[in-house]
Amino acid sequence: MAADPLIRVTGLRKAFAGHVVLADVRLEVRAGEAVALLGANGAGKTTLLRILATLTRPSRGTAFVLGHDCARAPERVRPHIGLVAHGAYVYEDLTALENLRFWTALSGLAADGAVLARALAAVELERFAGERVRTFSAGMKRRLSLARFVLSRPRVLLLDEPFAGLDQRAKKWLEGYLEAFKAAGGALVMATHSFGRELALADRIVILAARTIALDTPRASMGAEEIARLYRLHTEDGA
């Protein structure tokens, strides 16, 4: 029997001031699985991620992460998730080490200098520990953002356009990091427009169109051209 999914979404609906963004969304993501969430602008990808991240409440339906209701028990969900959105969630006038120290203290994690240094080394930022984040590239900020998760060890990573704005080296590093996360039993949900590295990482392709999941299919069975064709089919017909 397959293990319980880490993410289970059923009958999810979200409306903003009467405007329905998501309707009857159903989704399950299991341990060690990566889902690429595709969709046109305004399809509700970010809204779905924010609901899973406990930042937005659904209008109807339920979203569970590791068995905890995202709307009713967000404080139980939060220790298990890591959100990487457009912002890197770092303070520009603090150093990398100071940022990490702040977030671990705020999260109630016990982490001494050696542990923080190891977390920075895990994201290849140990040489920049004492430098202000203001001087960092987008890729370095993304890595620093991920260093928090080296310490908090979430089971679920929610990523919004994870490879956007990164150079080739940073993309390669992030790809390796996410592969390792997945191999360690983590679940990934990546909202994206691009048909690049996110799709290579994904085990399943989920296309959001016409406010709901128009397609949910295994990635292995399809090439990039087939995915692009299906994307056009659903987003142009259904959006």
Next chain:
Amino acid sequence: MVRKDLLVERRSKETLNALVFFSLLLLFVFQFTLGPDRERLAAALPGILWLGFVLAGLLGLGRTFVLERENDCWDALLLAPGDKSAIYVGKLAGNVLLMLVVETLLLVLFTFFFNVDLAGALPALALVVALGTLGLAAVGTLFAAMTAQVRARELLFPVLLLPVQVPVLLATVKATEAVLLGEPLSAVAHWLKLLAAADVVYVAAGVLTFDFLLES
């Protein structure tokens, strides 16, 4: 939270520089308005002093969550597991510290600009200022969080804050007036009790409601 905010402020000096400059401007305006008339000055001094503190405080308190907004860290604060009231207490402590620094500077400048001797009244005045500052900052920090994510926050913040501050402002101005006239603290005990009670109520309300406020 306090350490982080103070560290960033020490490096950027954005808020402190703006508040010091603003305080200097206020003092110049007051000086020109009141002139050298000592009687007029004595009557107006407590109100002017607190007007300066409140206006500088409004500027500083309104920036409580600017760092989070500018660095896109608001969601990350929400997502941090653990007790959110710790964020409130940290922000409150940082605001109180910043306000006390600016108020100390304002007091020093007052003695210089208006040629008044506050030395004798200083211990009693310090107590009144400390209690008043805590009351101001307690509500200010809470309302800064409430308005941090709304569009008209610069307008909403003072409109929400000032009516709630009426008991604190009334008590501080009255107590300051008496203290500057040389009256003992026992003579203003009722105002101090009101201030202390308001502080307790405001801080407790902040600690108890901050989590709900952040989540909603």
